[in-house]
Amino acid sequence: MTVTAREDHVSEVYGDVEIFADATAYFDRQTAESNPDFWSRCGGRPDFRGKRVLEVGCGHGALSVDVAGDGADVLGVDLNRWRVKFANDLVLSRHPELTSRVRFSATDVQDLSMDEPFDYVISKDTFEHVDDLEALLQAVYRLLKPGGVLIAGSTPLYWSPKGDHGRTGLRVPCLHAVLPTSIVMRAASRHKGYTVRNVSDIGMNGYTPEQYRRMFDSTGFEQLEIRYNQGRRVARILGTLRFISFLEKYVTTGFYLRFRRPGV
Template sequence: PLHDINPLRVRFVANRVPLRGKQILDVGCGGGILSERIGLMGGHVTGIDPAKRTIQVAKLHAIESGVDNRVTYLCTTAEELVADKREGFDVVIAMETLEHVLDPSETIQALADLCKPQGSVFVATINKTLRAYLLAIVAAEYVLNAIPRGTHDYDTFLRPSDIARAMRQAGLVVKECAGFSYNPFTRHAQLSNNVDVNYVIHAEKPEAS
């Protein structure tokens, strides 16, 4: 499913902020499918993930795809980057990551801290609704076997209002919330006004006063 949704995620970001020549952070990058695509669009991407094996796979795939000069992978977390006082990024992205962290609010604060003033933060996750449970867990994991069973835990799903509140508390200004409509049977994805299942939020970091 991530491979089906990835082009839509990339377009959502690219249609809202310029990517060429920008410093971009992909938090929870996994195997790097988003990082590579953005690197090919001219961004200088740093992809981070706490799973060492995943980062090794991402590095190898970047070399095979010829984008290793555009994408750098690090085995770390957003919180650790903040602690290292890492220089800020123009765009910070966390797609399908917040539902897997221990403290989403803490991670959102780290995303904000890593974003430069006038930069953008993009977060995509799964809503805490019955429809999301039926589609993201029952259908995807048990009926279609599209993803491994146990990938998602309903208790970790997050409502858009909770994400928006945490973003505002972190000093960000929420600009937009949109849904990702995905049909697992046809594998077709499109933007939607319906945020019942997958959704993305775009926020900006205001200029320091």
């Protein structure tokens, strides 16, 4: 998984109790709010009992822990080693009953072996950060069993009103999408405190909806469903404008998909 990787690491260890407490509060918000939203936007939560599940871009681990609680055997992978350490430590401290069912690794998806393929691959708010998404999709295809399912969702996409994720420092929605690129990169450089030459330097890939579709179509997946502009009312209103071709990349806030590897 080649992710646009320039991130602000606080430490390889927690540094102080406040850092751990902040991360724990974030984990709890993900569990209480973001995870239910994710399953709703994806069309519902599968029955994970007895399944092998891979989460791509697991972050602090909330979604993986959630799925392990359903009775799945889960591996969460992420390139941020600090978050992986946090996730493993949190399971030990708060969910010891799950230690045999969920683990986290700072591993590139493309480096995972095929010894035991997965029933499901899940990914939440990660695809918009991956530089070589086509390679990631190929790796996911390889790691799934025939008939296995990929469930993924990403929002906000870069060109949508809040798609810079606040990383350019431009506080008005849409400015990053309509201002000249040179101005946006200078603003991002000031905001981040290092030279930003392209969107990859702020951890985004900048793909348009058309580019995503081309990559999806180039895989061998059977596309069961793709939902666009799920969630809040504003996103749904913008979604009514998606079919105006010159507006599509600016009003497509996100996608939620279910793909299946063909087979039994």
